[in-house]
Amino acid sequence: MRTLLGLLAFLLATVQGRATSLFDQLRAFNPLWEQCAERLDGRPAEAISNDVDYVRAHLAQVLGVLSDAPTMHLSNEQLVSRKELIAVLADYVRQGRFPINYHRHERIPVFIDEHDTHCAVGYLMRHTGDDAMARRIAAANNYAWVREIAEPGLAAWQQASGFSLEELKLIQGAYDFYIQDAFLLPDKYEVPQKPEQVVRHFEGKDKVWCYGEGSNGDLHGRWEQNYSATLPWIVGYFEHGKRSGRWKEYYKGTDKLCRTEHWRDDKLNGIRTRYDREGKVMETILFKNGQAVTKTNIDHEKALRHVRTPLDSATVYTEVFTEEGSLIAAGKERIHNPEGLQWFQNIELTALNTFAITARDGAPRPEEGVFVQRSRHFQFVGSMQQIPGSHALVQYRKEGAWIYYKDYLSTLWPDGTAASAEQRFSNGYKNFGPELHAKIARYDHLELRASYDSMRVVYADDRLVDFFGYSPSKQDHLQFTYHPTFPDHVLYTQVSGRSWRKPVAAIARITRLDPDGQLIGVRVDYDPSGTATREEHFLVPYKREDEVLGVVD
Structure with missing residues (x-):
């Protein structure tokens, strides 16, 4: 030590x-x-x-x-x-x-x-x-x-x-892209180096560590930083000092491609492609003049593609497609970004998109929405932190109205074959049906319909607040309210790779409404543990404001 x-x-x-x-x-x-x-x-x-x-x-x-x-x-x-x-x-x-x-x-x-x-x-x-x-x-x-x-x-x-x-x-001042003097750090081979016209070798070897082509200090040509004498890490090109052409990054310590991206005149232009460690494409992002225009996340396990387009600094519009290209869901998502990353950074950060964050290391960062100053007794401690895996990544939380479309490619249940309501419901909406059914099934007075042509769900901060099921002859409407998110009234879920937990509020009431927004059928209240505590039956529609005013007994 x-x-x-x-x-x-x-x-x-x-x-x-x-x-x-x-x-x-x-x-x-x-x-x-x-x-x-x-x-x-x-x-x-x-x-x-x-x-x-x-x-x-x-x-x-x-x-x-x-x-x-x-x-x-x-x-x-x-x-x-x-x-x-x-x-x-x-x-x-x-x-x-x-x-x-x-x-x-x-x-x-x-x-x-x-x-x-x-x-x-x-x-x-x-x-x-x-x-x-x-x-x-x-x-x-x-x-x-x-x-x-x-x-x-x-x-x-x-x-x-x-x-x-x-x-x-x-x-006014000027801001750097890379950590200063990274080639002097004890873990220099683990840190992205600032591209420059230079040739550096691994210690005690004749193998090239960093190599930048150019003349008179101006980068022009190939830049590469190798991870070891036998493994590449970052390879790209410059034209008259500006990043250009195709850049490649490999997973550290392997020969497996991590990402490729395309540059022109020092700005991202074209498609950035991200690969998983098995070589499958897991993300593509279209850039135009340095701005991310559209992002596609590919879920190979569920055979889905989430296509996200930014609407403003806080919201994206998301469309979900099947592997065959069928649109099955669409709506807005709020960008949950506790550490000030870019809106599209919801996958493990790697070298090509963390240089700038590394240069800024030591800044106050938000923890659970509150900015705190990290202790830095040693000046080098902040600089030596490994960025991949150290940040709370961007999350997308459903907000507002979402439309879910029936999956017409799913196999129909054979006539005369027994099936539960959940099976029939989920079969028509096999990708999102189970998720919605888990919420809706608590209200056992509703006959769930596999024949819904579409469903509209309204969210607030990723919570379902209104469910609409549409069929040719009928509309079902359920409304959900929740218990306050006090510690005794929430469930917690562990977020992979992070120590913090996201609170999941318990349902307090489910109400059935008619197409005019009036109460009809059964209204059920629940305690924080999910046990039904009261049922009210409304045989004729009435307005909820009448209840507030005391018109209805």
């Missing part, structure tokens, strides 16, 4: 030794620090192990510059605004939520990233009620320096803010 600690301390000193002063570090983050060189004169380099530390170090010095700057020329309104925005910026630094650079393999500004995280200037705009302007800037050129922004409203906003244009330029 002492040997490892000594090695870590040595490596930390080595990495920081590459930047001999704080000025050198900050100048790499924002070239405008050249204008403040005297302020940083003689300041030693800081221990920075990830991009979060880097952004904080930059903004901490910026806050000092802003606080010390003369303000005699400002109006009272500008002084008030300036003081307020300096406090807002200090809180931004404290939160540690900074954009992630997913798009270029160099330090660049990112105004608003895929997780709706604003850069410092964009954050200040949002605070003043000018988020629409921040989003226009991001839409026009999300990777521009302030000096390159052509937004008409920027000058007026800058004047009102109390900051000078030069101060706004200094506030």
Whole structure:
């Protein structure tokens, strides 16, 4: 252990030794620090192990510059605004939520990233009620320096803010894609390296570890990082410094292909294909100009394809197809994304989609919806964490109305053959029938119909709240309410690979309604354990508001 600690301390000193002063570090983050060189004169380099530390170090010095700057020329309104925005910026630094650079393999500004995280200037705009302007800037050129922004409203906003244009330029920073100096880490062969024009070999061997073609420091041609002397890991191409062509990643420590993707002009363009460890395609994502347009998850066990298209930052529209191509279900899903991943990341993260997260390692991450700062007694500890498997992946939770279509390819029950209601119901909807039947069967007063032409189910946060079954001559409608999700009233399910558990609320009441939404038939109440506690029979339809008003006994 002492040997490892000594090695870590040595490596930390080595990495920081590459930047001999704080000025050198900050100048790499924002070239405008050249204008403040005297302020940083003689300041030693800081221990920075990830991009979060880097952004904080930059903004901490910026806050000092802003606080010390003369303000005699400002109006009272500008002084008030300036003081307020300096406090807002200090809180931004404290939160540690900074954009992630997913798009270029160099330090660049990112105004608003895929997780709706604003850069410092964009954050200040949002605070003043000018988020629409921040989003226009991001839409026009999300990777521009302030000096390159052509937004008409920027000058007026800058004047009102109390900051000078030069101060706004200094506030802005640039974000990296890769962990810094990863080739110095003790586990360097386990970490994606920053592509560069270089040839590196495995220790004590003549086999190539990293190889990047190019000239004058400009990547042009093949880039590869091998996992061992005999096993590949990442292979791709650059054209004049920009990622291009087909990229491949292999499962670490194997010769089995993990994923392929296609790039043009440093943006994903084409289809990313993900393979399981048996070589079967498990996911495809269509990208256009760096944006994920459509995602398809393939379930080989159930022979289903889930095709998801984003509607906004929080919702996707999902269609489910059989292996033969028949549409059997469609509806909206809410994106449950506790760790700020991209909307399509619901499968184990691997090297080609975790470089940027690695560079950001050490940032506050949400645990059960609450952001917490991970303890980092050692500067290298965060950097050395293995990303695959360490994140709570995106989940999709049904929301709103879903339509389920009858599977006409299923084999019909032979006439005269005995079958339970569940068997008949599930046979017509073999993929989703069992899931729905598990909820509906609790209401044993309903004659479940295998002859439903279609079913419509309304969800709220993945809970079934309304069920509609449609047949040529009849409509069945059940409504579900739930007990509050207090600890004594919930069931828990273990989520594979994670220690947290998702609460499953118990049904409190099932009500039958007619096509006009009036109570009819039987209403049943249940305790949290699922035992029926009360039955009410309604022989004629009536409105539930009549019950509330006391019209009905």
